Amino acid sequence: MRRISPDTKPLVVVLVGLPARGKTYIGRKIARYLSWLGYSTRVFNIGEYRRERLGTHLRQDWFDATHAEGSAARSEMAQAALADLLAFLKGGGDVGIYDATNATRARRDEVAERCTSKGCQVVFVESICEDPTLIEANIRETKLRSPDYAGVDPEEAARDFRARIDHCARVYEPIQDDPLSYIKLIDFGRLMVVHRIHGHVPGKIVSFLMNLHLVRRPVWLTRHGESEFNREGRIGGDPDLTADGDKYARVLAYFVREKSVTPPVIWCSTLRRAVQTTRHMPLRALQWRALDEIDAGTCDGMTYDEIEAQLPKEYADRAADKLNYRYPRGESYADVIQRLEPVIIETERQTSPVLIVAHLAVLRALYAYFTDQKPEECLTMEVPFNTVIELKPGPYGFDERRHVLDLNG
């Protein structure tokens, strides 16, 4: 475990809220963020336990608190999911996210008691939303696509789901005067109440949730246009664009103009080839040092062949552990991920489309975050030139499209 603090215990994040309040969305986002930062994190979703054990045919009446069989089965599955979560933490996991309604104070006290007795820290995250438009949108976009309603008429499904919410609302007790550590999220980040939250990872969760919103805007990732060094196969440096590189800058500007309904946010690194790639844009790009290419230290300006021939040990070390290998006087991928964290938080915060013009190593690390992969899974991925990778958030996760731009288009 990446225990950054000596008294850090494994953490249980307990979601709380009525159905269609975005619990699953919030849980998955927290999981993605913490995994990317290197914490072993897993979501335990009670709905998946139900579907796996009982199938997808159950309708609203089964979710009524007075439905004896339903109540017993739901309680039993809640226990099973929590048991699996605690086993995951015992086996070396850092953070377990418990995705269930946890609607009553008694239930929350029981969960807290059980986790605490296993030596875990517990933080409750309650999502409150009374905005009927947001709730209805959530039902339409996530619940109707659930396997629970496969093949069911959408209106019928929505009615059924609303009845399911009503059953839960009858017994629901919002967190109030609970002596627990909790974060209350009201209307997805407009207002947040933070009660007895301490420690490093809980603090990171608060910062992350503070920037949450529901606007679906694309993130566009692209490498800079071709540079002089690219043509020579050298790494690093601060070369200018070639004529082809400038052509890409032109078609990229055209792409952004065509695709943007609202004015986009344009970010690039501080390196010349990235800044030049944004020079024909309708809006001025803002430069981030955090987007600069991985610092190759004393290998800056060399080709990979030269490194292999002149510094065989460096070459071999890098091949052996690309994530943690640090160039002499330079950086590792792990260093790059650390400095990219503010870029992630700022991207999450933006409600406009975001275009990021950067470099191979940086884009691999960003891509891993947006596609919910571990960084080590993306360290060798291809990021072709003259291509915009479009990542558009869906209800859960991202849809990906690749736009290969024609330089003579």
Add this chain to the structure above:
Amino acid sequence: MRRISPDTKPLVVVLVGLPARGKTYIGRKIARYLSWLGYSTRVFNIGEYRRERLGTHLRQDWFDATHAEGSAARSEMAQAALADLLAFLKGGGDVGIYDATNATRARRDEVAERCTSKGCQVVFVESICEDPTLIEANIRETKLRSPDYAGVDPEEAARDFRARIDHCARVYEPIQDDPLSYIKLIDFGRLMVVHRIHGHVPGKIVSFLMNLHLVRRPVWLTRHGESEFNREGRIGGDPDLTADGDKYARVLAYFVREKSVTPPVIWCSTLRRAVQTTRHMPLRALQWRALDEIDAGTCDGMTYDEIEAQLPKEYADRAADKLNYRYPRGESYADVIQRLEPVIIETERQTSPVLIVAHLAVLRALYAYFTDQKPEECLTMEVPFNTVIELKPGPYGFDERRHVLDLNG
């Protein structure tokens, strides 16, 4: 400016709260933390403007809203402090902290309007506390020591100050439904309400305030006992303690036992010489990688003379900019500060005494934080062996004592 995000504006933190609610304490802590992280930060305290312009003789009636002359003067000084704050930001400052009561909604709207019109981001931080014990303690510990009451009988001064609070309380409007970005701190961190807070630095402030408390416990900083490398003048490595080093470990354990009323938290690095220095402690030390000595990379194991002779360019580069100089394959002081941030947050969170057994570069960086100095001011400070630096928080800042331990004691 260290603008970590491209659209980062200079930030104004506006404190809000009745007198004796710890506004100045909170403001100074935020300033210390952000300065240490490299942001140019300054506090503008309206009480200091008043004392400077009008002296320290004013009594409670002057603070009554119906005191025409007092009201006019206070309003004029509030304007002057805010004008100075905005000039500081315009001149390249990153964060200005406005330490005044800002008691009414009208006043807050006016402040927000003025800052926003100057292109600044504004975050309000309101401190609410209704616990009479905490308030009385605050009056006794900070207000009675203020120059305002120099030479005044303490009971008389406390009465006067309570009357001053009452004047303010009559017009005070807590933040409520204000469409502002705000953080409401209730009872110094027990409960926190966060409204429309976005961005990197405001997020850091939230995380920092989440860990605030008022318990005064000492922080003890010490180097490990003498190591084999120390004797040979070599840097880095992972050597064992010498016999003298072990003697220090014994007297240090004795010191900790004698000095601790409550069981201390004992932290050390993961390096052998630090771990061994804690081996006679009454409690097991917890090891942090973040406390490991600055990584000297390829210079690890060399003496400074060897570096000067064999790597004169490295030696000169380091002398030219010690904060940012990064050892080949190793770290810079700036890297060390970055990895120490969680140690700072965790130390702030602790309510027990904290003993930190670490290394020269790491202790310099920590010392800078606790004594409210810029890291660059501490890069050459001596941290003698066999010495415990005791830093004890006072109402504002720290008191320092150095305990030189006798190895044969």
